[in-house]
Amino acid sequence: MIPVHSFTDLITNSSTVIYTYSDGALKACQEMIDEFFKEFGIDKKCEDVFNLVLLMEDTDVYGECFDKWLEENGIDPDSIDFEETMKKVRSGEIEKPKWMIEAEKPKKDHWGEPSRSSTNLYISAKSPENAPLAKLIRKFLYSTFHEAEYNG
Amino acid sequence: MIDEFFKALGVDKKCDDVFNLVVTMDSYSYTEYMDDEEEDDEEDEDEDEDEGSEEEEEEEEEESVDEKSIAKTVKDVQEGKIAKPKWMVDAEDYAKNTDEPPETFLHISAKSPEFEKLAQLVSTFLYSTEQEASYG
16 A cells, blocks of 8 residues: 555556545534544634635646636735745744635536545644644544556 | 654653554455365365266355355454454465555554544554546
8 A cells, every 4th residue: 555645646646646636624624623622522623723724736826716716906026926825834833825715716627527625634633732732633644545547 | 743742742652552453354365265275175185077067066165164264264364353464464464465465554543542533543644645646
Protein backbone atom coordinates (compact mmCIF):
# COMPACT_ATOMS: atom_id res chain seq x y z
CA MET A 1 0.00 0.00 0.00
CA ILE A 2 1.19 3.48 -0.85
CA PRO A 3 -0.02 6.66 0.87
CA VAL A 4 -2.47 8.70 -1.21
CA HIS A 5 -0.19 11.63 -1.93
CA SER A 6 2.79 9.45 -2.80
CA PHE A 7 0.59 7.51 -5.14
CA THR A 8 -0.67 10.68 -6.80
CA ASP A 9 2.93 11.71 -7.41
CA LEU A 10 3.78 8.28 -8.68
CA ILE A 11 0.97 7.93 -11.17
CA THR A 12 0.70 11.45 -12.53
CA ASN A 13 2.78 10.45 -15.53
CA SER A 14 0.24 7.78 -16.48
CA SER A 15 -2.49 10.45 -16.66
CA THR A 16 -4.20 9.14 -13.55
CA VAL A 17 -5.26 11.64 -10.93
CA ILE A 18 -6.79 10.87 -7.56
CA TYR A 19 -9.30 13.39 -6.28
CA THR A 20 -9.82 13.71 -2.55
CA TYR A 21 -12.99 15.34 -1.27
CA SER A 22 -12.77 16.40 2.36
CA ASP A 23 -16.01 18.40 2.45
CA GLY A 24 -17.65 16.03 4.94
CA ALA A 25 -14.55 15.92 7.13
CA LEU A 26 -15.05 19.37 8.61
CA LYS A 27 -18.33 18.58 10.35
CA ALA A 28 -17.12 15.09 11.31
CA CYS A 29 -14.01 16.61 12.89
CA GLN A 30 -16.01 19.18 14.86
CA GLU A 31 -18.40 16.53 16.15
CA MET A 32 -15.60 14.19 17.17
CA ILE A 33 -13.65 16.88 19.04
CA ASP A 34 -16.80 18.23 20.74
CA GLU A 35 -17.63 14.71 21.91
CA PHE A 36 -14.10 14.23 23.30
CA PHE A 37 -14.49 17.44 25.32
CA LYS A 38 -18.00 16.53 26.47
CA GLU A 39 -17.11 12.97 27.43
CA PHE A 40 -14.14 14.03 29.54
CA GLY A 41 -15.85 17.00 31.18
CA ILE A 42 -13.96 19.75 29.37
CA ASP A 43 -16.05 22.90 29.04
CA LYS A 44 -14.83 23.76 25.55
CA LYS A 45 -15.93 23.49 21.96
CA CYS A 46 -13.84 22.54 18.96
CA GLU A 47 -13.86 26.14 17.71
CA ASP A 48 -12.35 27.34 21.01
CA VAL A 49 -9.29 25.18 20.49
CA PHE A 50 -8.85 24.59 16.76
CA ASN A 51 -9.23 26.39 13.45
CA LEU A 52 -10.70 24.13 10.79
CA VAL A 53 -10.45 25.36 7.22
CA LEU A 54 -11.57 23.59 4.08
CA LEU A 55 -9.72 24.61 0.93
CA MET A 56 -9.67 23.49 -2.68
CA GLU A 57 -6.52 21.61 -3.60
CA ASP A 58 -6.11 23.51 -6.86
CA THR A 59 -4.73 26.90 -5.84
CA ASP A 60 -4.78 28.08 -9.47
CA VAL A 61 -8.53 28.65 -9.17
CA TYR A 62 -7.92 30.91 -6.18
CA GLY A 63 -5.12 32.65 -8.10
CA GLU A 64 -7.42 33.43 -11.03
CA CYS A 65 -10.10 34.91 -8.78
CA PHE A 66 -7.43 36.86 -6.87
CA ASP A 67 -6.09 38.42 -10.10
CA LYS A 68 -9.63 39.25 -11.27
CA TRP A 69 -10.43 40.85 -7.94
CA LEU A 70 -7.26 42.98 -8.02
CA GLU A 71 -8.07 44.14 -11.53
CA GLU A 72 -11.73 44.91 -10.85
CA ASN A 73 -10.87 46.92 -7.77
CA GLY A 74 -7.81 48.66 -9.24
CA ILE A 75 -5.53 47.27 -6.52
CA ASP A 76 -1.78 47.25 -6.99
CA PRO A 77 -0.81 43.53 -7.37
CA ASP A 78 2.36 44.14 -5.36
CA SER A 79 0.39 45.41 -2.37
CA ILE A 80 -1.05 42.00 -1.43
CA ASP A 81 0.92 38.76 -1.32
CA PHE A 82 -1.26 35.90 -2.65
CA GLU A 83 0.83 33.09 -1.12
CA GLU A 84 0.98 34.84 2.24
CA THR A 85 -2.80 35.35 2.22
CA MET A 86 -3.35 31.67 1.39
CA LYS A 87 -1.02 30.69 4.25
CA LYS A 88 -2.87 32.92 6.72
CA VAL A 89 -6.26 31.51 5.70
CA ARG A 90 -4.95 27.94 5.90
CA SER A 91 -3.72 28.50 9.45
CA GLY A 92 -6.96 30.21 10.47
CA GLU A 93 -5.16 33.49 11.12
CA ILE A 94 -7.58 35.37 8.86
CA GLU A 95 -11.03 34.66 7.43
CA LYS A 96 -11.40 33.72 3.77
CA PRO A 97 -11.41 36.91 1.68
CA LYS A 98 -14.24 37.58 -0.78
CA TRP A 99 -12.23 36.40 -3.82
CA MET A 100 -11.63 33.01 -2.15
CA ILE A 101 -15.32 32.55 -1.45
CA GLU A 102 -15.98 33.52 -5.08
CA ALA A 103 -13.44 30.91 -6.25
CA GLU A 104 -15.22 28.21 -4.25
CA LYS A 105 -18.64 28.83 -5.78
CA PRO A 106 -19.99 25.73 -7.55
CA LYS A 107 -18.99 25.48 -11.19
CA LYS A 108 -20.10 23.49 -14.19
CA ASP A 109 -17.95 21.40 -16.47
CA HIS A 110 -17.87 21.42 -20.30
CA TRP A 111 -21.05 19.34 -20.38
CA GLY A 112 -22.95 21.64 -18.05
CA GLU A 113 -22.71 19.17 -15.16
CA PRO A 114 -21.69 20.38 -11.70
CA SER A 115 -17.92 19.96 -11.35
CA ARG A 116 -16.32 19.03 -8.08
CA SER A 117 -12.88 20.13 -6.88
CA SER A 118 -10.55 18.19 -4.64
CA THR A 119 -10.58 19.67 -1.17
CA ASN A 120 -8.33 19.40 1.86
CA LEU A 121 -9.10 20.01 5.51
CA TYR A 122 -6.54 22.09 7.42
CA ILE A 123 -6.49 21.90 11.19
CA SER A 124 -4.48 24.31 13.30
CA ALA A 125 -4.38 24.95 17.02
CA LYS A 126 -5.33 28.29 18.51
CA SER A 127 -2.61 27.91 21.14
CA PRO A 128 0.84 26.33 20.71
CA GLU A 129 0.33 23.58 23.29
CA ASN A 130 -2.32 21.97 21.10
CA ALA A 131 -0.27 22.17 17.90
CA PRO A 132 0.93 18.51 18.09
CA LEU A 133 -2.67 17.38 18.54
CA ALA A 134 -3.83 19.39 15.53
CA LYS A 135 -1.09 17.76 13.47
CA LEU A 136 -2.08 14.28 14.65
CA ILE A 137 -5.78 14.81 13.91
CA ARG A 138 -4.93 15.76 10.31
CA LYS A 139 -2.50 12.85 10.01
CA PHE A 140 -5.21 10.48 11.24
CA LEU A 141 -7.73 11.82 8.72
CA TYR A 142 -5.39 11.27 5.80
CA SER A 143 -3.95 7.99 7.09
CA THR A 144 -6.25 5.86 4.97
CA PHE A 145 -4.68 4.57 1.84
CA HIS A 146 -6.03 4.61 -1.64
CA GLU A 147 -4.79 2.73 -4.58
CA ALA A 148 -5.70 3.33 -8.22
CA GLU A 149 -5.18 0.89 -10.96
CA TYR A 150 -4.66 1.96 -14.52
CA ASN A 151 -4.72 -0.53 -17.35
CA GLY A 152 -3.88 0.85 -20.72
CA MET B 1 -3.96 10.84 18.06
CA ILE B 2 -6.26 9.53 20.79
CA ASP B 3 -3.37 9.28 23.27
CA GLU B 4 -2.47 12.90 22.47
CA PHE B 5 -6.12 13.89 23.00
CA PHE B 6 -6.10 12.35 26.47
CA LYS B 7 -2.77 14.00 27.24
CA ALA B 8 -4.03 17.41 26.08
CA LEU B 9 -7.23 17.01 28.09
CA GLY B 10 -5.33 15.89 31.19
CA VAL B 11 -7.11 12.53 31.14
CA ASP B 12 -5.12 9.71 32.73
CA LYS B 13 -6.02 7.12 30.09
CA LYS B 14 -4.52 5.53 27.02
CA CYS B 15 -6.31 4.68 23.78
CA ASP B 16 -6.08 0.96 24.66
CA ASP B 17 -8.00 1.57 27.92
CA VAL B 18 -10.98 3.02 26.07
CA PHE B 19 -11.07 1.59 22.55
CA ASN B 20 -10.46 -1.62 20.63
CA LEU B 21 -8.72 -0.93 17.34
CA VAL B 22 -8.69 -3.70 14.77
CA VAL B 23 -7.67 -3.71 11.13
CA THR B 24 -9.41 -6.32 8.98
CA MET B 25 -10.12 -7.10 5.37
CA ASP B 26 -13.74 -7.60 4.35
CA SER B 27 -15.38 -10.93 5.20
CA TYR B 28 -15.31 -12.08 1.57
CA SER B 29 -11.50 -11.94 1.42
CA TYR B 30 -11.24 -14.32 4.39
CA THR B 31 -13.82 -16.67 2.89
CA GLU B 32 -11.93 -16.69 -0.39
CA TYR B 33 -8.71 -17.56 1.42
CA MET B 34 -10.36 -20.34 3.44
CA ASP B 35 -11.95 -21.76 0.27
CA ASP B 36 -8.56 -21.81 -1.47
CA GLU B 37 -7.00 -23.50 1.55
CA GLU B 38 -9.77 -26.09 1.66
CA GLU B 39 -9.47 -26.77 -2.07
CA ASP B 40 -5.72 -27.25 -1.72
CA ASP B 41 -6.22 -29.72 1.13
CA GLU B 42 -8.87 -31.66 -0.77
CA GLU B 43 -6.71 -31.83 -3.85
CA ASP B 44 -3.87 -33.22 -1.78
CA GLU B 45 -5.99 -35.78 0.05
CA ASP B 46 -8.59 -36.92 -2.48
CA GLU B 47 -6.85 -36.44 -5.77
CA ASP B 48 -8.10 -39.71 -7.28
CA GLU B 49 -11.48 -39.93 -5.58
CA ASP B 50 -14.70 -39.44 -7.52
CA GLU B 51 -17.35 -37.36 -5.85
CA GLY B 52 -21.05 -38.29 -6.07
CA SER B 53 -23.85 -35.76 -6.33
CA GLU B 54 -24.91 -36.38 -2.72
CA GLU B 55 -21.43 -35.59 -1.52
CA GLU B 56 -21.36 -32.42 -3.61
CA GLU B 57 -24.60 -31.25 -2.06
CA GLU B 58 -23.27 -31.89 1.42
CA GLU B 59 -20.14 -30.04 0.57
CA GLU B 60 -22.05 -27.02 -0.71
CA GLU B 61 -24.08 -26.99 2.48
CA GLU B 62 -20.93 -27.12 4.55
CA GLU B 63 -19.41 -24.27 2.55
CA SER B 64 -22.39 -22.01 3.15
CA VAL B 65 -22.28 -22.82 6.88
CA ASP B 66 -18.57 -22.00 6.87
CA GLU B 67 -19.21 -18.73 5.11
CA LYS B 68 -21.68 -17.70 7.78
CA SER B 69 -19.36 -18.75 10.56
CA ILE B 70 -16.45 -16.86 8.98
CA ALA B 71 -18.60 -13.74 8.64
CA LYS B 72 -19.69 -14.06 12.29
CA THR B 73 -16.11 -14.45 13.53
CA VAL B 74 -14.93 -11.50 11.41
CA LYS B 75 -17.78 -9.37 12.81
CA ASP B 76 -16.91 -10.37 16.40
CA VAL B 77 -13.27 -9.47 15.79
CA GLN B 78 -14.26 -6.13 14.25
CA GLU B 79 -16.41 -5.35 17.28
CA GLY B 80 -13.56 -6.22 19.62
CA LYS B 81 -15.49 -9.13 21.16
CA ILE B 82 -12.82 -11.72 20.41
CA ALA B 83 -9.14 -11.71 19.49
CA LYS B 84 -8.16 -12.28 15.87
CA PRO B 85 -7.84 -16.04 15.27
CA LYS B 86 -4.75 -17.44 13.58
CA TRP B 87 -6.57 -18.20 10.32
CA MET B 88 -7.47 -14.52 9.95
CA VAL B 89 -3.86 -13.50 10.49
CA ASP B 90 -2.76 -16.16 7.98
CA ALA B 91 -5.34 -14.92 5.46
CA GLU B 92 -4.07 -11.34 5.84
CA ASP B 93 -0.43 -12.41 5.43
CA TYR B 94 -1.38 -14.34 2.32
CA ALA B 95 -3.45 -11.45 0.89
CA LYS B 96 -0.66 -8.93 1.47
CA ASN B 97 1.57 -10.85 -0.92
CA THR B 98 -0.92 -11.21 -3.74
CA ASP B 99 -0.86 -9.06 -6.89
CA GLU B 100 -4.00 -7.26 -5.81
CA PRO B 101 -4.11 -7.01 -2.02
CA PRO B 102 -7.66 -6.38 -0.79
CA GLU B 103 -8.67 -3.19 0.98
CA THR B 104 -8.30 -3.07 4.75
CA PHE B 105 -10.44 -1.18 7.23
CA LEU B 106 -9.81 0.12 10.73
CA HIS B 107 -12.59 -0.76 13.15
CA ILE B 108 -12.93 1.24 16.34
CA SER B 109 -15.13 0.00 19.15
CA ALA B 110 -15.57 1.20 22.70
CA LYS B 111 -14.63 -0.96 25.67
CA SER B 112 -17.50 0.50 27.69
CA PRO B 113 -20.92 1.78 26.55
CA GLU B 114 -20.31 5.43 27.51
CA PHE B 115 -17.63 5.72 24.83
CA GLU B 116 -19.67 4.13 22.03
CA LYS B 117 -20.70 7.47 20.53
CA LEU B 118 -17.10 8.67 20.63
CA ALA B 119 -15.88 5.50 18.91
CA GLN B 120 -18.51 6.00 16.22
CA LEU B 121 -17.49 9.64 15.70
CA VAL B 122 -13.77 8.80 15.49
CA SER B 123 -14.57 6.19 12.85
CA THR B 124 -16.87 8.57 10.93
CA PHE B 125 -14.12 11.19 10.93
CA LEU B 126 -11.52 8.72 9.66
CA TYR B 127 -13.70 7.73 6.72
CA SER B 128 -15.18 11.17 6.08
CA THR B 129 -13.09 11.85 3.01
CA GLU B 130 -14.08 10.52 -0.39
CA GLN B 131 -11.66 9.68 -3.13
CA GLU B 132 -11.95 8.89 -6.78
CA ALA B 133 -9.49 8.31 -9.55
CA SER B 134 -9.66 9.79 -13.01
CA TYR B 135 -7.93 8.06 -15.88
CA GLY B 136 -6.85 10.12 -18.84
